[in-house]
Amino acid sequence: MSFFEKKIEFLKGVGPPRAAVLQKELAIFTFADLLQHYPFRYEDRSTIHLIKNINEEMPFAQVKAKVVQLDTVGDGPKKRLVAVVQDSTGVMELVWFRASIRFVEKALEYGKEYIFYGKPTLFNYTLNMAHPEFETLEEAENKVGVLQPVYNSTESLRNFGLDSKGIYKLIINLLDLALPHVTETLPRYLLQEHHLLAKADAVKNIHIPTSFEKLDQAKFRLKFEELFYVQWRILGQKTNRHQTIPGYVFKSLPLVNQFYKEQLPFDLTNAQKRVIREIYQDLTKGRQMNRLVQGDVGSGKTIVAFISMLMAVDNQTQACLMAPTEILADQHFVGLKPYAEALGLKIAKLTGSTKKKERESIHQALIDGEIHFLVGTHALLEDVVKFKTLGLCVIDEQHRFGVAQRAKLWAKNTNGIPPHILVMTATPIPRTLAMTLYGDLDVSVIDEMPAGRKPIKTVHRYDSSRLAVFGFIREEIRSGRQVYVVYPLIEENLKLDLKDLIDGYESLSRAFPEYQLSIVHGRMKSADKDFEMQRFIKKETQIMVATTVIEVGVNVPNASVMLIENAERFGLAQLHQLRGRVGRGADQSYCILMTNSKLSKDSRTRIDTMVRTNNGFEIADVDLKLRGPGDLMGTKQSGLMDLLITDLASDGEIVKLARESAEKILDTDSQLIQPQHECIKIQIASQNKNSSNWARIS
Numbered sequence: 009m010s011f012f013e014k015k016i017e018f019l020k021g022v023g024p025p026r027a028a029v030l031q032k033e034l035a036i037f038t039f040a041d042l043l044q045h046y047p048f049r050y051e052d053r054s055t056i057h058l059i060k061n062i063n064e065e066m067p068f069a070q071v072k073a074k075v076v077q078l079d080t081v082g083d084g085p086k087k088r089l090v091a092v093v094q095d096s097t098g099v100m101e102l103v104w105f106r107a108s109i110r111f112v113e114k115a116l117e118y119g120k121e122y123i124f125y126g127k128p129t130l131f132n133y134t135l136n137m138a139h140p141e142f143e144t145l146e147e148a149e150n151k152v153g154v155l156q157p158v159y160n161s162t163e164s165l166r167n168f169g170l171d172s173k174g175i176y177k178l179i180i181n182l183l184d185l186a187l188p189h190v191t192e193t194l195p196r197y198l199l200q201e202h203h204l205l206a207k208a209d210a211v212k213n214i215h216i217p218t219s220f221e222k223l224d225q226a227k228f229r230l231k232f233e234e235l236f237y238v239q240w241r242i243l244g245q246k247t248n249r250h251q252t253i254p255g256y257v258f259k260s261l262p263l264v265n266q267f268y269k270e271q272l273p274f275d276l277t278n279a280q281k282r283v284i285r286e287i288y289q290d291l292t293k294g295r296q297m298n299r300l301v302q303g304d305v306g307s308g309k310t311i312v313a314f315i316s317m318l319m320a321v322d323n324q325t326q327a328c329l330m331a332p333t334e335i336l337a338d339q340h341f342v343g344l345k346p347y348a349e350a351l352g353l354k355i356a357k358l359t360g361s362t363k364k365k366e367r368e369s370i371h372q373a374l375i376d377g378e379i380h381f382l383v384g385t386h387a388l389l390e391d392v393v394k395f396k397t398l399g400l401c402v403i404d405e406q407h408r409f410g411v412a413q414r415a416k417l418w419a420k421n422t423n424g425i426p427p428h429i430l431v432m433t434a435t436p437i438p439r440t441l442a443m444t445l446y447g448d449l450d451v452s453v454i455d456e457m458p459a460g461r462k463p464i465k466t467v468h469r470y471d472s473s474r475l476a477v478f479g480f481i482r483e484e485i486r487s488g489r490q491v492y493v494v495y496p497l498i499e500e501n502l503k504l505d506l507k508d509l510i511d512g513y514e515s516l517s518r519a520f521p522e523y524q525l526s527i528v529h530g531r532m533k534s535a536d537k538d539f540e541m542q543r544f545i546k547k548e549t550q551i552m553v554a555t556t557v558i559e560v561g562v563n564v565p566n567a568s569v570m571l572i573e574n575a576e577r578f579g580l581a582q583l584h585q586l587r588g589r590v591g592r593g594a595d596q597s598y599c600i601l602m603t604n605s606k607l608s609k610d611s612r613t614r615i616d617t618m619v620r621t622n623n624g625f626e627i628a629d630v631d632l633k634l635r636g637p638g639d640l641m642g643t644k645q646s647g648l649m650d651l652l653i654t655d656l657a658s659d660g661e662i663v664k665l666a667r668e669s670a671e672k673i674l675d676t677d678s679q680l681i682q683p684q685h686e687c688i689k690i691q692i693a694s695q696n697k698n699s700s701n702w703a704r705i706s
Contacts, residue, residue, distance in 0.1 A: 047157030303454030305588025325399025436624035565593035
């Protein structure tokens with residue numbers, strides 16, 4: 009067993025009871041886990057205030073004062089320990105509650121001077137601090153530097169004396185023992201090239217920094233190392249796929265050329281042309297394509313997908329397009345069918361609603377090779393669905409499908425050659441996340457909107473302006489336009505002050521008695537949803553009342569207004585997707601964000617961002633900063649979010665540097681044969697195969 013694998017209970021100051029709570033609350037099982045429980049912030053303890061200068065406006069204050077009174081007050085849940093402390097300028101009260109009392113009683117002596125640190129408040133006109141940290145003057149003098157690390161803790165940990173200061177003491181106990189065992193994990197030339205601290209120095213300075221400069225250097229080193237090994241894993245998978253997984257070779261393009269000359273109803277943007285070229289280059293190399301196409305709502309991803317599917321048919325294979333909802337699958341089918349049929353090609357649709365007899369017919373036609381294009385939902389993944397030769401699979405809104413589901417597509421061919429994979433998303437992914445989460449994919453970006461598209465005008469209105477908003481909606485409908493009204497809930501939730509869909513539908517019916525309304529929500533049967541959507545598409549209804557079920561896949565060019573109720577309750581990505589449901593025709597379109605007057609700081613940032621810009625990538629960057637990568641992409645289950653210190657919202661430059669370094673080594677010495685790369689080989693070998701973070705201490 010290595011030093012770092014030792015169980016945490018054997019560290020001085022821990023023992024079995026504390027070990028159990030550390031395991032439960034922080035998943036700290038070993039010496040390595042504790043050493044990598046990094047501080048989440050640091051407090052500058054260089055200033056000691058006089059009591060007379062302290063006020064409750066201060067976020068934190070530090071005083072040097074003597075304990076002049078120490079009493080236990082009350083009993084049961086209301087029991088508390090109250091200390092009165094004094095310096096040369098005044099007195100203040102300190103108070104501790106519950107289980108903390110017994111630890112403080114043992115540690116605090118009457119008549120002795122201490123350094124106290126906490127949040128000052130006023131209670132009954134008396135200055136006080138609740139649960140302040142404290143240390144003796146001797147402890148303060150022996151500290152290295154004035155930056156005090158602050159560690160995540162919990163109520164249960166504090167009951168065992170393991171608040172931030174208690175955890176810090178354990179880490180100090182561990183550091184002297186551990187540092188001689190910390191080995192270097194990066195080549196010397198990388199340390200020199202990027203001015204990186206040695207690993208042991210970085211570990212020491214992340215916990216006990218001697219200056220802000222040393223702290224910054226330690227953070228940079230540990231983040232670079234962590235991201236280097238994340239990128240090594242991802243890029244290694246990509247290299248391995250390129251070298252070992254074969255793919256159909258597509259070179260013949262007669263149908264593509266015919267489509268360009270005879271059918272393409274508009275000029276492609278330069279961005280679309282560039283992405284099509286990138287896809288074609290992939291398809292000619294004899295290895296499986298795995299390409300992600302990002303493009304904002306309305307940027308023309310579908311036509312790029314269709315041209316790619318034509319390349320497959322041009323080369324005697326079939327193509328499928330898989331969408332996350334029946335509404336979106338229907339839209340793709342209706343949109344692509346005229347193009348396919350004009351070229352003499354057969355296209356079919358397979359969803360959960362497809363009748364049994366038609367389903368059986370489709371299954372047989374696929375095996376016989378009679379169907380060239382298949383559009384559908386998760387129904388495509390069923391084992392019974394087999395192709396004669398599936399050459400390309402397009403997956404729309406790929407984040408809605410899991411890795412295991414995508415892998416099922418590989419089994420659709422019996423000849424051992426997997427289909428090429430093209431995944432598309434209208435959810436713009438910040439570059440930092442794309443490099444980290446989808447680094448094993450080749451990424452194309454359609455960053456140009458078709459000519460003639462007018463930017464959607466977005467405005468923020470409070471509930472008090474509802475009559476004026478309704479007046480504007482009435483004018484748009486009189487001009488022949490249609491309107492979406494989106495609510496966050498289906499039914500009233502008394503705990504949340506939200507307008508619910510049913511109540512909203514009734515209110516709109518009263519406000520617009522002269523117009524017809526459709527209603528769509530997630531609990532409706534598919535047939536009922538389709539019926540209501542068709543009424544709206546056919547202009548039989550003027551107002552579509554819906555939940556976020558219409559976030560993806562509804563294409564009604566005549567709809568010019570998107571009214572979002574309780575917009576403060578939606579995430580930025582959702583708001584941007586919903587806004588993309590309008591602006592699909594030649595007319596000016598509008599997005600109206602309705603909120604109440606009380607907005608949190610984050611809500612106001614989201615609303616202001618939507619009003620300021622239509623750029624999906626700018627919106628995605630703001631969303632990443634607000635929500636963090638795990639929430640944003642649903643990646644907490646992906647394994648790649650096993651990051652100890654990196655913040656993907658702010659560490660984009662380090663991601664880029666680490667990726668470039670990993671790429672260079674993979675290009676020149678992928679087997680790590682050169683002596684200078686021995687440290688990388690040892691580090692990877694030392695990690696558990698189940699670990700997704702190869703930068704961990706081992």
